[in-house]
Amino acid sequence: MSVATTSTGFTRAILRVVEPVIFGKRVLTLTLLMLITAFLGWHSAQLRPNAGWLKMVPQAHPYMQTFMQYYQDFGGANTVLIALKNHKGDIYQPEFMETLRKAADDAFFIPGVDRARVNSIFSPSILYIEVVEGGLAGENVIPSDYAATPEMMARIRGNVAKANVIGRLVSEDQTTALIQLELLETDPNSGTTKDREELAKPMLQRLREAWQNGSDVGAKLKAVSTLLTKNEDAKAGLDYVQVGEALEKIRAKYETGDITVHIVGFAKVVDDMTKASMQVGVFFVVALLLMGLLLWIYIGSFPLAMIVVSTSLVACTWELGLLHAIGYGLDPFALLVPFLIMSVSVSHGVQYVSAWANEISTRDATPYQASLATFRSLAIPGVVALLANVVGFSTIYLINIQVIREMSVNAAFGMAGVIMVNKMLLPIVLSYFRLPNVEGFRRATELRDRLGDAVFRRMALLTRRGPAIVVTTICLLLAAFGASQYHRVQIGDTTDGVPELRPDSRFNQDARAVAANFSMGVDHLKVIAESFDDGCIDYDVMAEMDRFSWYMKNQDGVRDVLSLIELAKLANSGLSEGRLDAEVLPRAPESLAQITALVPTTTGFLTDTCDALALFIFTTDHKADTITALTDAVKHYADDLQQDKRVKLRLASGNIGVMAATNEEVRRNELPVVFYVYGVILLFLWLSFRTVSGVLCIGIPLATVTLLGYAVMAALGIGQKVATLPVLAFACGIGVDYGIYSYSVVAAGLRKGLTLEEAYFQKMRSTGKATLFTGAGMAVGVLLWIFSDLQFQKDMGILLVFGFTANMIGAIVVLPSLAHFFSKEELKHAGKDLTAGADDAIDDKR
């Protein structure tokens, strides 16, 4: 066959450039690749787990803008609660009180703790006012002459009740006491407000500013690229593992037979997550072994299997190395990516190796010839498929949540690694590799092929009218079913407790214990009420806040509302002989000034000038429905019920505020992301095949799987959230990979004049069975995730197993049936060689 008979000039042109580099100077290229791999290997070895709080929130969302703006005044959402429960009676036992005091002292030394916001009954900011005949007495709840004596305990008991801290710092049954801390995301010593304000701006604005501030084009580019690549909280970011260890130390130190220590809070979650995510390393090793074993069985040659596994490891090394080289850490969410990279790389490697082995065993080619031929036939569809993956993964960058963006960048790096490995490293390695015992390999292959052929012949029947109609109908019905389930998929978390961790984890047990005993928990929505300087001595402003508090307090899902209003009422009562009926806001500005002056700004309820107040709305849970109902209630109040319009109610801070922003960001993006992913994929398919048939035969099964994915999520109660949103995009990316490999061989066959049935049969013999194999292999790889201690990894695992398997079935079963209806279109390209002269590689070199 001569070169002139082929006319895919473009692909040929590319290959003419690439081939000499890879095959002509293969020693040089190989050495270079080895060096780079060694360098990146060194980098990846230094990669550390890292989960930043700011990374997981949509920083450009309006709620988060409010959050950032008032971070300094009102603190954030990064609260940690340490609850000490006395099992031998109430907290007013000298021994227990001593433990509480020591634990509260220790809490000051937790890394990143905001020392102005450590609250317990031992805090100087917790005080009570009492009326005595002819005067007033006020004191810290723990008197200054504190000593661990029974008499003192009686005094403290009285003070606790008067200070109105029951339900807040002391449990309802008074057997548990709380230490409440707030952590600063950046180290208090190095982080500045300016940094946070900078971070609060939308990425686009920051890029624009960086561009404008650069003096020349070089500086502009540098500024923009630094911004794009730097890890924003790598330097001053809080090390949650350290925080977690400090907290565990407190637990270990003070937990005895009589006292249990419950610790809840985001920092603890992150620490637990990071620890649990380490077990994923074990999963990786197991998945790797399983994959190697499957490969061995499939290819029938141990060394070949090992070549695929080890080159895939090189791809992962590149991914992790690049990640570290630009300063990212590995957060628990991103652990998914190495698995994907591994799977994608093995998938492509298998295609390559089996095609290569096929050339050797059936056509007696030299390793070099076989590799070149394989390269020519697979390089273009392979790279197209991989680029489709890259673009698919990149679309999730649209979601303005840094952890997702990092995942997107991370996956793109991995894809770079996969392209390099499978299109450069593997071809070169194989060109040197002599298959031992070719004769034995050939016989084994033939045997397997005969067995396979029998099955594939039957499967080829799928391209006939009858089966095709049945399969297509089922496919469309499933798609319709999936679409009908879409509305049942929840946004955000659908479970009680912390959704990242399993319901029976120690953390969630602790959280339940705290929630049962305290009216405040970790879950709180903070609303910022902006007015003007000294707004809190304006009765109308305060009365507005009072009405708003009352309105929110009466909403479902609200445990309690706490703000300056409540404290001001208490202070007013304290100044009015402690009368319960004086727990009101006085009208006179002077009186308001007196009582609000009693509330220090360190409570986090008011700013220094009192131009803004923070309302803490403690919620019963953080289910998406609860959150939406509450943010809607706030908006409804502001729009329809608010009387004094000088007060501006702004959402939102607190962990619920952050979740609300995250949920809204996810909700806003979930459909666009799907549309972008599909838009890009369909465009790629069109460019690859230039036929509607190609687009439909691959696109329809893919879309069916996506829609069925919704049904799976709805059925299993998996919500759309930060962890699951990227999974759909990833599953699409992998699915299109299968499709392209399958369809390209079928189309090539058709263009060479084969019947559809024959072309499909040939496809199954070559890339089809590889698809079958990788689909199973990849599903096995992520299957282990179902055993993860982390709920979101479990969810991701379930969805990925489903996505991989379903897409495989789509490519093997649904694709040929669809081809029955559409593929005649391929004949318009008849005679064109999709494999870019693969056959010539062997002829030429002979």
Added chain:
Amino acid sequence: MRRVGVLFGVIALLSGAAPAQQEIEDAAPAETAAVARGPSPAVMAPKAAKNRLLDITTAGPRLVAVGQQGVILTSDDGTAWTQSPSPVSTMLTRVHFTDAKAGWVLGYDATILQTADGGATWVLKHHDPKGRALYDLLFLDSNNGIAIGAYGTMLVTTDGGATWTARDDALTGLGMHLNALQKLADGTLFIAGERGLMARSTDAGATWSILDSPYAGSLFGAMPHGDKGALVYGMRGNVYAATDLASCPVVDPATWDPYARETVADAEKIAALGWRKIESPVRESLFGAVPLASGGALLIGVNGTTLKLDAGAATITAVKTPAVETLAKGVRFGEHVFAVGRRGVEDLGAAP
């Protein structure tokens, strides 16, 4: 003014970290009074029964409770509560029924509400945003009533509550909070108030005599004691009883100086004033008294304090109840005592 003096003392006492009181003068832009004055109706609040309530009483077979944010609740069993629409959202301090159907509610801003249907619907009879809080009310007959409140406020009606007129006399002129108004068995009217203030009227409230009080702290409540006596309770667990109010010596209002007065400690001197102090085991302020069928009473107050006064008004003993937060008032309902307070309605259990 004196109150402000006290306040500054408190600030000096309590707060080193106090912000924001320095520039009261140039505070909120006064010209932009943004809210249209006038009462706004109470919002319907599903959780009202679990939040701050100040008074509870029976109206025929049902319970009626009032409290913050204009909340008025009714219940047939003490468990399920229904909120009645209220024309105001101010703090309501007192609910009082003259029979099963006719009742009154008092509140801040000199609010007076009336019901004629057992508490289901309420009509605003008096409201003044500049007015003081009202604390107690008494109707002598269907036309003549007296309401008392903060800073010596006394409003009287002679037309069944349609119109209310402020009284200005020696008693109100003292400017003390008037906390409790009781009609004794012999028809004598009795007021207990701030800083030990006690006053009696034997002419249906036309004139008032100030009694020489044994106590200098505030009295938050009173109840009839025997045929012609009274029992008062107030700050820090102080409880006093008088068997014959007519025999108590009176003082000239002009010389009654609340700041110069001191609590009388000596039992004999107290007796000379016609009173007897009943020692309490708990020194917490008492806000309410629930008469018991046995003749004694339950006294309730700060931090869920519950005390039992025996039938002879001789001894006070502590009673254990589930309440931990401050209680304001209580009522007997069936076998149980229901109290209201910072945590809303609380069932204190079977009456002892």
